[in-house]
Amino acid sequence: MGPGRVVNIPLELRVNGDDVAEFVEPRTSLADFLRDKLQLTGTHLGCEMGVCGACLVLLDGKPVHGCLVLAVQAAGSEVQTIEGLSESGLVADLQSAFHERNALQCGYCTPGMMMTAHRLLETDPDPDRATIRRALSGNYCRCTGYEAIVDAIATTAARRRTEAAQ
Amino acid sequence: MELTGTHTLSQPPEIVWAGLFDATMLAESIPGCEDLDQTSDTTFAATVKLKIGPVSAKFKGDVELSDIVEPQSCLLSGKGSGGMAGFAKGSARVELRAENGGTILTYTADAALGGKLASLGSRLIQSTANKLANEFFTNFGEVLSRRTFSNKSRQE
């Protein structure tokens, strides 16, 4: 291959319930694909090495770092971003709890926090504060100091348990 | 950052010494070496492709042999610019000692990284440098053996 020839390969997958067919360079990350090609900019980039959690998306239901997955690796899969998760209504109570508790400030870490919180409460409906903190330890936030986020998740868990009991 | 090592080679010091000054030998021994040209009796220009931690780079640089005490010791110094990746430089004092018909080669080397390589790879420099030094001297020994063996075969 000579210098300067860009190789694009076809990619088909589902994003937020929609069929997507695009051409991508093999080296494009899933996060860059979602942001640049599909303009789903709710998924953010903070470190591009899987440490900060800003780029978390759901790949076939499991949270992955969009910066560590190549777009082509998601071929044939279901991807859900914060936009899709928000529209699904599945995190409406988490969103309300975050809002009421002022558990976000600049908002840049918030989509990643939503992903982690959503996944935590799916797998553990009654987490104590230490468990919540541990679960959040892959999500960097510089603004809030984390406590309000822990509160919001604990509140949501408690509300869900109450509702389930009724 | 300093590292030391010892290698035993089956050839006598004179043969080993000659190998150190041989451009083809060096080209085959330096890990990731793509090009090596002799630019004078004691200097070479090299292009080497290396991966240090998460950073891959093509280095363009110079290798120089100095402090020459034939056939006992010399100083090998290299300095390469990796462009956007930064730079790497290092030197190794190499000493040869005859033993049982072969050579004990000892080296004391130091290496420094600059730029992106230092910012992302500084934790890995010790282990990477060790690995590269080992690879170099292992390759060197193998190439030397092959050459000597084939020379011998031709002689026989």
Added chain:
Amino acid sequence: MTDRAGHIGTPHLREGALRHLAGRGDFVSDQQLPRMVHAAFLRSPMAHGTIVSLDLDEARASAGVVAVFTAADLNPRCADWTSQLDHFVGMTSAPQNMLAAEEVLWVGHPIVMVVARTRAEAEDACDKIFVDFEELETVAGIDVALNADTPPAASGVDSNLCYKNELKTAGVDDAFANAALIVEGNFAFGRHTAVTLEPRAIIADHDPATGQLTVRHGTQTPFQFQDVYARHFGVPDHKVRVIAPDVGGSFGMKLHVYNEEMATVAAALILNRPVKFLADRLESFVTDIHAREHRIHARMAFDADGTMLAMDVDDVAPIGAFSAYPRTSVVEGNQAYRLMGAPYKMKEYRGQLTVLFQNKVQTSQYRAVGHPIACQVTEALLDRAAAELGIDPWELRARNVVPDDAYPAESATGYRFEKLSHEASLQKLRSLMDYDGLRAEQTALREKGIYRGIGLATFVEITNPGVAFYGVGGARISAQDGAVVRLTPGGEVHCAISVTEQGQGTETIIAQIVADQLGVAPSQVKVTTGDTDATPSGGAAWACRGAGIGGETALRAGRKLAERITDIAAALLQADPANLKLRDGAVVDRGTGEVRLTLAEIGRIATYRPDTLPGGVDHSLSVAQHFAPSGYPFGFTNGVQAAWIEVDTETGLVTLLKHWVVEDCGRIINPLLVDEQIRGGVVQGLGAALFEECLYDEMGQLLNGSLADYLVPMAGEMPDIVISHIETPTEDTILGAKGVGEAGTAAAGAAVLNAVNDALHPLGTRLTQTPMTPARILAALGIGQA
């Protein structure tokens, strides 16, 4: 001072937060414009050297490349910038421009700018550029920089001394000579950096047809940049529009002029299309301003009954190869040595500040500028004295703080305090944390070989700065703000104001304040910020001025509009304006509360039927009002923090068990927002105390340029933080509010430093260096090497 009205003091929720929860934030890093191209930079891998040759041919031919710029292409388009504030007499700094022309001054100094269709293609092209350097002597490390024989870090200055000054009261030598006890310490505070989750981002665009330069810039201070771009690029400022949309964290880092942002503007002026630069995480570590490195030798003098008499501080503050622009790199040290001992009755002081150049990235203001340093040194020496004198640390502080009834007061360094509440804060903290209970628990656990510590830290915080900060020094940084408030035709309210929002809740508190003046709900007030075309010019966000100064601006503008509306209503109703007031979206009778006219009616009439108004009535429904602080040069706040921690003496790990803050920031507009600002600030301070440090080798190479190696506080390591308030409003404004954004960071590190030393006290050792890493703690315990 006004009577407490409905919306001020209530925890209104932030409307602006909802879009972030849905992933609909609008950050510059998200924005895409038609025909936009991307910038990447080839940077110096060495800390100091000269450029011998550049090979750009391969790069120019690389796929997708639109332009390759060197200093020769870009720099002539921009007037050099030189860091200078006149009140730092004698400060010096070499002029700077966008790309390194001959001399490279730090690892990361940009040399070549590549603009391409995509960022990836720009980086591919950078990969093909080879630069030949000649190495020059690197200035890295305080002792190297102090050595008079070391050549200057930058050829544009004569030495490595940027600034030097001494403050001295007349009686300081006597105070030390006659002291019953002198405690002293050598402190080292590690260089660290903001690590905003959204890195720096900018999109610049130029339309040659109109001469309009539009810059979308993730910054706290759009007006400062409007002025910088206008003056340095020779564009009249009314043709420069700076838009600061959502910003993913700033904390002061995004106040400063950077080579890359200036180069992006220059590229747009040449290419006449949108040019975007987004720093990646490595670039952030390497080129964002760093902060807070100090080496301090300090002494504190006491008399026999524990009265603090004096402090003597020698502060060496190493910066980068030049001072930052336009706010300088001197302010950090200036505030550190002037804030020493500030909460206390101490009369005598000597402070020496030496600011030194190094071949490292520039340093400048980062959240709590200088406060954490002054607090850590002061509070650590106090604890040391308490131990020597056999006085409880809380008790020693209570004896020495400026009493609550002793105001106005002045510090030994010349700071003037209107009215603070140190005594009340200390009392409140003692009961809030159950100080006696924790001491008992500490003693009991020590018997079992468990080492817990309590650390206290009293602090003051500079907020609401007037022109004393920058203006008098000649910098074009505004200390005033302006607002335009208008009643819409539909009877709602719009407020365009120069203070800005980065998530702290500025827009929400402005809405609350304006709503109060006009008798509407905050949800009826739309607040516009962050666009130099859409709001008046002002200082925007820095040094905790949004609530105190921005709030006062909004209050006065709101009142002015309320008056205007009342006058219009009075004219329409032929009533006396004194008998009317605004309530619940209407003009009502002051006595009976009967609704006379709704705001919607007033909006309709003034907009569509001004002919029905009596002659001579000013029917403009828009009013403008600016406000600049007068009175006290700074609006000081105060507080006290406490940390309760445990040290594992086998691993050196510190567990943060709990943290308390008692804070007095004057009149609180929104307690929900204030408390979360404090928590976020505390955690930033904890990060610096325990984890964060930019590590360099002697060749000026940054060794930890990623989040794997530079440790930031994550949720699992942070404590819950209990907060309580005292409210001492300022009389300088009607609103009475002061700032709070930096308070958490000001004292958190000091509290933890004292707590760790309190825990280790029985083992006969202490730390005087931050971050207090496990290796350093173990070294202090005689295990291993730091």
